[in-house]
Amino acid sequence: NSNFNCNNATVGGINYNQNGATLTIRNSNFTSNTAEDSGAINYNSYGNLTIYTSSFSHNTAMYGAVNYNNNGITTIDNSNFTNNNATDGAVNYNKANMTITNSNFNTNKASANGGVNYNYANATLAIVSSNFTSNNAKRGGVNLNNGTLTITTSNFNNNNASSGGVNYNYANATLTINISSFTSNTATSGGVNYNNKGNITIDTSIFTLNNAKSGGVNYNYGSNLTINNSGFTNNSADANGGVNYNQNSNLIIVSSNFTSNNAVYGGVNYNRNNLTIENSNFITNKAVCGG
Numbered sequence: 001n002s003n004f005n006c007n008n009a010t011v012g013g014i015n016y017n018q019n020g021a022t023l024t025i026r027n028s029n030f031t032s033n034t035a036e037d038s039g040a041i042n043y044n045s046y047g048n049l050t051i052y053t054s055s056f057s058h059n060t061a062m063y064g065a066v067n068y069n070n071n072g073i074t075t076i077d078n079s080n081f082t083n084n085n086a087t088d089g090a091v092n093y094n095k096a097n098m099t100i101t102n103s104n105f106n107t108n109k110a111s112a113n114g115g116v117n118y119n120y121a122n123a124t125l126a127i128v129s130s131n132f133t134s135n136n137a138k139r140g141g142v143n144l145n146n147g148t149l150t151i152t153t154s155n156f157n158n159n160n161a162s163s164g165g166v167n168y169n170y171a172n173a174t175l176t177i178n179i180s181s182f183t184s185n186t187a188t189s190g191g192v193n194y195n196n197k198g199n200i201t202i203d204t205s206i207f208t209l210n211n212a213k214s215g216g217v218n219y220n221y222g223s224n225l226t227i228n229n230s231g232f233t234n235n236s237a238d239a240n241g242g243v244n245y246n247q248n249s250n251l252i253i254v255s256s257n258f259t260s261n262n263a264v265y266g267g268v269n270y271n272r273n274n275l276t277i278e279n280s281n282f283i284t285n286k287a288v289c290g291g
Contacts, residue, residue: 001027001028002027002028002029003028003029003030003031004028004029004030004031004033004041005030005031005032005033006031006032006033007033007034008033008034008035008036009035009036010035010036010037011035011037011038011039011043011068012035012038012039012041012042012043012068013033013034013035013039013040013041013059013061014030014033014040014041014042015041015042015043016042016043016045017042017043017044017045017047017048017049017072018045018046018047019045019046019047020046020047020048021047021048022047022048022050023042023044023047023048023049023050024049024050024051024052025042025049025050025051025052025054026051026052026053026054027052027053027054028054028055029054029055029056030054030055030056030057030059030066031056031057031058031059032057032058032059032060033059033060034059034060034061035060035061035062035065036061036062037061037062037063038061038062038063038064038068038070038093039061039063039064039066039067039068039093040059040060040061040064040065040066040084041056041059041065041066041067042066042067042068042074043068043070044067044068044069044070044072044073044074045070045071045072046070046071046072047072047073048072048073049067049069049072049073049074049075050074050075050077051067051074051075051076051077051079052077052078052079053077053078053079054079054080055079055080055081055082056079056080056081056082056084056091057080057081057082057083057084058082058083058084058085059084059085060084060085060086061086062086062087062088063086063087063088063089063093063118064086064088064089064091064092064093064118065084065085065086065089065090065091065108066081066084066091066092067091067092067093067094067098068089068092068093068095069092069093069094069095069096069097069098069123070095070096071095071096072096072097073096073097073098074092074094074096074097074098074099075098075099076092076098076099076100076101076103077100077101077102077103078101078102078103079103079104080103080104080105080106081103081104081105081106081108081116082105082106082107082108083106083107083108083109084108084109085108085109085110085111086110086111087110087111087112087113088110088112088113088114088118088144089110089113089114089116089117089118089144090108090109090110090114090115090116090135090137091105091108091116091117092116092117092118093114093117093118093120094117094118094119094120094123094125094147095120095123096123096124097123097124098117098119098123098124098125098126099125099126099128100117100125100126100127100128100130101127101128101129101130102128102129102130103130103131104130104131104132104133105130105131105132105133105135105142106132106133106134106135107133107134107135107136108135108136109135109136109137110136110137110138110140110144111137111138112137112138112139113137113138113139113140113144113168114137114139114140114142114143114144114168115135115136115137115140115141115142115159115161116132116135116142116143117142117143117144118140118143118144118146119143119144119145119146119147119148119149119173120146120147121146121147122147123146123147123148124147124148124149125143125145125147125148125149125150126149126150126152127143127149127150127151127152127154128152128153128154129152129153129154130154130155131154131155131156131157132154132155132156132157132159132166133156133157133158133159134157134158134159134160135159135160136159136160136161137161138161138162138163139161139162139163139164139168139194140161140163140164140166140167140168140194141159141160141161141164141165141166141185141187142156142159142166142167143166143167143168144168144170145167145168145169145170145173145174145175145198146170146173147173147174148173148174149167149169149173149174149175149176150175150176150178151175151176151177151178151180152178152179152180153178153179153180154180154181155180155181155182155183156180156181156182156183156185156192157182157183157184157185158183158184158185158186159185159186160185160186160187161187161194162187162188162189163187163188163189163190163194163219164187164189164190164192164193164194164219165185165186165187165190165191165192165210165212166182166185166192166193167192167193167194167200168190168193168194168196169193169194169195169196169198169199169200169223170196170197170198171196171197171198172197172198172199173198173199174198174199174200175193175195175198175199175200175201176200176201176203177200177201177202177203177205178203178204178205179203179204179205180205180206181205181206181207181208182205182206182207182208182210182217183207183208183209183210184208184209184210184211185210185211186210186211186212187212187219188212188213188214189212189213189214189215189219189245190212190214190215190217190218190219190245191210191211191212191215191216191217191235191237192207192210192217192218193217193218193219193220193225194215194219194221195218195219195220195221195223195224195225195249196221196222196223197221197222197223198223198224199223199224199225200218200220200223200224200225200226201225201226201228202225202226202227202228202230203228203229203230204228204229204230205230205231206230206231206233207230207231207232207233207235207243208232208233208234208235209233209234209235210235210236211235211236211237211238212237212238213237213238213239213240214237214239214240214241214245214270215237215240215241215243215244215245215270216235216236216237216241216242216243216261216263217232217235217243217244218241218243218244218245218246219241219245220244220245220246220247220249220251221247221248221249222247222248222249223249223250224249224250225244225246225249225250225251225252226251226252226254227251227252227253227254227256228254228255228256229254229255229256230256230257231256231257231258231259232256232257232258232259232261232268233257233258233259233260233261234259234260234261235261236261236262236263237262237263237264237266237270238263238264239263239264239265240263240264240265240266240270241263241265241266241268241269241270242261242262242263242266242267242268242285242286242287243258243261243268243269244268244269244270244271245266245270246269246270246271246272246273246274246275247272247273248272248273249273249274250273250274251269251271251273251274251275251276252276252278253275253276253277253278253280254277254278254279254280255278255279255280256280256281257280257281257283258280258281258282258283258285259281259282259283259284259285260283260284260285260286261285261286262285262286262287263287263288264287264288264289265287265288265289265290266287266290267285267286267287267290268282268285270290
């Protein structure tokens with residue numbers, strides 16, 4: 001039940017948690033705090049950080065405007081994050097292990113990567129039962145993933161980026177999406193996902209009204225993408241691939257439904273390498289050229 005406003009530091013604007021220390025934040029509010037470098041609220045260095053039922057707004061840093069997790073363990077539950085800003089990771093910059101559950105992220109912005117989360121190489125980030133609305137970055141309107149990212153039972157609406165309106169998945173990174181919903185997300189490439197030489201698996205998820213110039217939902221470059229038991233409706237591309245743009249990649253589609261998607265080339269799929277389709281349904285999709 002505490003309030004923290006307009007605090008400042010180079011690293012850890014309020015809390016620096018180090019070397020096995022335990023920090024618990026509960027029922028608190030954090031507004032307009034800044035760090036010149038990392039973690040305007042928390043810098044967690046080899047410690048344990050837990051955040052419950054708290055609110056974070058208008059905080060600013062270069063890396064991780066709320067949390068910079070440096071080889072620590074961070075858990076976030078039932079909290080709200082609004083209008084936070086950073087260069088990379090407008091809310092969280094994760095270099096170890098982080099779990100987010102039952103939380104809301106609205107109108108956060110990164111000028112470069114990860115409108116909410118930047119997940120570093122070999123780091124692990126799990127997102128469960130959370131909502132992401134109107135977040136923005138150059139790459140990854142919500143998540144820039146360079147490690148292992150799992151998304152389960154979460155909702156993503158109206159997020160935006162130049163590449164990957166929700167997720168930008170780097171080389172050798174692994175992204176798994178389960179039982180989640182993606183609506184009205186936009187990008188130049190990959191309205192939801194931009195997969196750059198990484199691995200993405202999508203299972204039992206719904207994609208509606210997402211848009212990009214190429215790859216209304218997925219832009220798959222030099223990568224592996226598997227789609228299973230999912231639905232795609234009214235997604236669009238201004239040029240190529242109303243749902244999927246597949247270049248120098250492997251794309252596998254199993255037991256999925258595609259309805260009323262559209263593009264200039266490839267109303268559902270624009271394929272420039274390997275595409276496998278099994279037990280799936282395609283209804284009233286449209287393209288100016290190539291179905």
